[in-house]
Structures are given as structure tokens and as C-alpha cells.
Amino acid sequence: xxxxxxxxxxxxxxxxxxxxxxxPIALKMALFVLSSLHCGVDxxxxxxxxxQLAHKHYDLIIVDLxxxxxxxxxxxQSIRQLTQNNCKTPIVALTASDEVDCYRQGLESGMDxxxxxxxxxxxxxxxxxxxxLEDPEQPKELG
Numbered sequence: 001x002x003x004x005x006x007x008x009x010x011x012x013x014x015x016x017x018x019x020x021x022x023x024p025i026a027l028k029m030a031l032f033v034l035s036s037l038h039c040g041v042d043x044x045x046x047x048x049x050x051x052q053l054a055h056k057h058y059d060l061i062i063v064d065l066x067x068x069x070x071x072x073x074x075x076x077q078s079i080r081q082l083t084q085n086n087c088k089t090p091i092v093a094l095t096a097s098d099e100v101d102c103y104r105q106g107l108e109s110g111m112d113x114x115x116x117x118x119x120x121x122x123x124x125x126x127x128x129x130x131x132x133l134e135d136p137e138q139p140k141e142l143g
Contacts, residue, residue, distance in 0.1 A: 015059040015133040016040045020050040022067050030119040047075040054079045059133050065095040073109040080110040090131045
């Protein structure tokens with residue numbers, strides 16, 4: 001499990017994100033994008049690891065739908081049931097597919113949105129803004 005947490009200040013706390021992704025290339029890319037947007041990031045490569053981390057408070061959880069041990073939809077249901085800390089935390093699917101059935105099942109499981117891979121700075125910035133997690137130090141427009 002990789003861990004990359006940026007320092008927090010008392011005045012401006014950076015968004016804390018749990019990133020659940022089993023593909024090492026996609027994980028590295030997403031970690032780079034989130035870090036560049038001043039997010040503190042904990043990572044998990046499996047659903048089991050994610051459930052162990054879910055007891056912590058996160059501002060956002062990004063979950064790959066196809067994990068080796070549990071799919072992202074079942075993981076979302078488990079996180080919602082498991083802990084009070086993340087019952088209101090936005091959970092967003094990260095997927096290579098834009099199939100309507102996946103979207104519908106995700107929403108029914110308690111997911112709050114979907115991102116189609118690859119995770120880019122623009123997509124991530126829009127996501128953070130959507131959930132009110134934009135870093136005050138981050139420029140308003142990305143080039």
C-alpha cells in the first residue's frame with residue numbers, strides 16, 4: 001500500500017482522499033494528479049485494504065469499479081454500512097467503462113458520481129469543485 005499525505009495547516013486543510021485502484025499505472029497517474037491539486041492521498045490496492053482505511057475520515061473516496069477481491073459497488077455498500085465517518089463522504093467510481101448499467105448500479109449502491117479513466121487534472125478539479133473540496137491555494141482555472 002502506498003501512502004502520500006501532504007502537510008496540513010490549521011487555516012487551510014487540504015482535501016483528504018482515499019484512492020482505491022489496483023492498476024499500478026492508473027494508480028501512479030491518479031496519485032500524481034491528486035497530489036498536484038494539493039490533496040492528501042491514502043491509497044489502497046484492494047477492497048480489503050480500503051475497508052481497513054475507511055475508518056479514517058476522508059473528504060472524498062475514489063474507487064475503481066473492478067478490483068481483484070471485491071467490486072467497487074460492493075465496496076461502496078460496505079463502506080457506507082461500516083463506518084459513520086464516511087457515511088456522508090462522496091464516493092466516486094473510477095472506471096474504464098461508461099456503461100449505463102454500471103452508473104445505475106453505482107448510484108443505487110451509494111456512489112455519488114463517476115469518472116471515466118484516465119483521471120486528468122481537469123476531471124479531478126471539476127470533481128473537487130463539485131463537492132466543495134477545492135483547495136483555496138489552487139488557481140481557479142487549470143490550463
